Amino acid sequence: MKKLIKIMLSIALFIGVANASEDLNIIPLKKAKGMFNAKSALFLDARGFKLYQKGTIMAAVHMPTKKYKNFKKWLPIDKHAKIVTFCNGIKCEESDKLARKLMADGYNRVYVYKGGYPEWKKEKLPLMSLVKECKEEKKGPYKPKNPLITINGAKVHLGGESAADGMIDQFWFAQLVNEGKIPANIQLVDVRKPSQFKEGSLPGAINVPFQSKPKESIDYTKFPKNKLIVFYCNTGMQSTDARNILEDDVAKNVLIFDANVVCEKGKKCVVTANEDL
Numbered sequence: 001m002k003k004l005i006k007i008m009l010s011i012a013l014f015i016g017v018a019n020a021s022e023d024l025n026i027i028p029l030k031k032a033k034g035m036f037n038a039k040s041a042l043f044l045d046a047r048g049f050k051l052y053q054k055g056t057i058m059a060a061v062h063m064p065t066k067k068y069k070n071f072k073k074w075l076p077i078d079k080h081a082k083i084v085t086f087c088n089g090i091k092c093e094e095s096d097k098l099a100r101k102l103m104a105d106g107y108n109r110v111y112v113y114k115g116g117y118p119e120w121k122k123e124k125l126p127l128m129s130l131v132k133e134c135k136e137e138k139k140g141p142y143k144p145k146n147p148l149i150t151i152n153g154a155k156v157h158l159g160g161e162s163a164a165d166g167m168i169d170q171f172w173f174a175q176l177v178n179e180g181k182i183p184a185n186i187q188l189v190d191v192r193k194p195s196q197f198k199e200g201s202l203p204g205a206i207n208v209p210f211q212s213k214p215k216e217s218i219d220y221t222k223f224p225k226n227k228l229i230v231f232y233c234n235t236g237m238q239s240t241d242a243r244n245i246l247e248d249d250v251a252k253n254v255l256i257f258d259a260n261v262v263c264e265k266g267k268k269c270v271v272t273a274n275e276d277l
Helices: 002-020 029-038 049-054 065-074 094-104 116-122 170-179 194-199 237-244
Strands: 042-045 083-086 110-113 148-151 154-157 186-190 228-232 254-256 259-262 270-273
Touching (some): 029 083, 029 110, 083 094, 083 116, 170 259, 170 270, 228 237, 237 254
Parallel strands (some): 083 110, 186 228
Antiparallel strands (some): 259 270
């Protein structure tokens, strides 16, 4: 019975996504897997380069929407070629945007695999990633690699490869979020759409949506001036884009939370820090 309910919920979710994007040919895992096994389609990863390096569907080509004009020269000459776009799960819209760009260029067999990399990885299907040096697993509580610093009155550990990345240490901060111990002088800012924010958000967060059309923008006048601002979204992608458009005098008090945040209506959000390269 539980299995039947799970299947019905999956179908309902798929139909809901399909109806929300009626102009797109959205496919489930089974069809994407079939195309992959038959080697009948080109898979395009619409996510950022760092996420692509961390892991992607085997043989997928990196094709971010923002660099489409520069990258499209690598696309098939045949406009009838099957192309599957994907990104970071059901709520990620980059695969939708990429599909529309492809269709506008005349490709007539474009499919959007909404489950994307997270579902593909969960099902233990073929993957590829940047080769990383194996390190001995450390036991005990997580210890930040960078010392505490003070930004606009808040003491934090930075993450990323350097301070220029503008990232908070996602492993350290995820623990604070999950334990409900976010310092009072840190303001979480959810940059997702208002509809997504209403479905569920992290405790104490405010919604300041990142607008991608007609021009990329975010209303930073809504940020508290006496707190450190930490951007979050579903996967860390929108947060990065939102911070990148800020002027330096605003960005200096804004950090990115590089994590997967899954919020469902009426339930506590699940926060998982994204792995470093």
